[in-house]
Amino acid sequence: MAEQRVLMVRSLVLAYGFDSSFEKIKSVPPDLFAELCIHVIQHLQRHIPGVDVAELCQRFQTSGLEISVGELGKVVHAVHYLFSTAAKHSLSAEELSSILVEAKTALPKQILQVLHRVWTEQGESLSLSEDARKVAAGGQLLDFQWKLGMAVSSDTCRSLNYPYVAVALKVADCSGQVTTQCFEMTIPQFQNFFKQFKEMAAVLETV
Structure with a gap:
């Protein structure tokens, strides 16, 4: 054996x-x-x-x-x-x-x-x-950070001085490696993101 x-x-x-x-x-x-x-x-x-x-x-x-x-x-x-x-x-x-x-x-x-x-x-x-x-099949969210910023310079955007939200997600993947993923969202995108999180929280409360 x-x-x-x-x-x-x-x-x-x-x-x-x-x-x-x-x-x-x-x-x-x-x-x-x-x-x-x-x-x-x-x-x-x-x-x-x-x-x-x-x-x-x-x-x-x-x-x-x-x-x-x-x-x-x-x-x-x-x-x-x-x-x-x-x-x-x-x-x-x-x-x-x-x-x-x-x-x-x-x-x-x-x-x-x-x-x-x-x-x-x-x-x-x-x-x-x-x-x-039972090796984990998915990742795990370790930390979530965000901050509000203002675009002041860009090579691609014509309209500047607009607010945006910078998000940093610290995650551990299925092999245990911890990485930080950073991305930016417009205010409407962040509002929609926040709305979806509220909906998720409401569903979890019923479980």
Whole structure:
């Protein structure tokens, strides 16, 4: 039975195409990679709402690692997939290491040791967690901020000095990555947006 689980997960890892992510993981120092792994585990345990990739990337860059937010996001996604799949199939640290070695990911020994250690220390409780077996299918809104502004210059708009609402949404996607989405709305658009939120709130009160 254990062999069947290992074969199943190995085929998923190979099919998922993590080559570029694994190549970038090789350049991450073991201590920073361990920090990233712990963040992912904490998200899967529902201890934190998500992994703030931008904040983590800034910390990595401060430590001297040349990596972009997009590249680090792929690494976080790969680790999230590995840990959530290992939890789903109740894999041991040895089985997880074996999969990565036999899938020819060519990860450095130090990185494999980090994965083995983190999974040994925290993976068992994750495997037993019901939440970990139900990987979130959608995102989660973490913060909503808005401010009123006035357009004073533009290359495309003929009429200026009009008010607008700038909105910043902080969200965690299904892989646990935290990003901030910013956009602007005209006053009529924001009023319609607010109206829809009131309608949603009214429906939720009836549930």
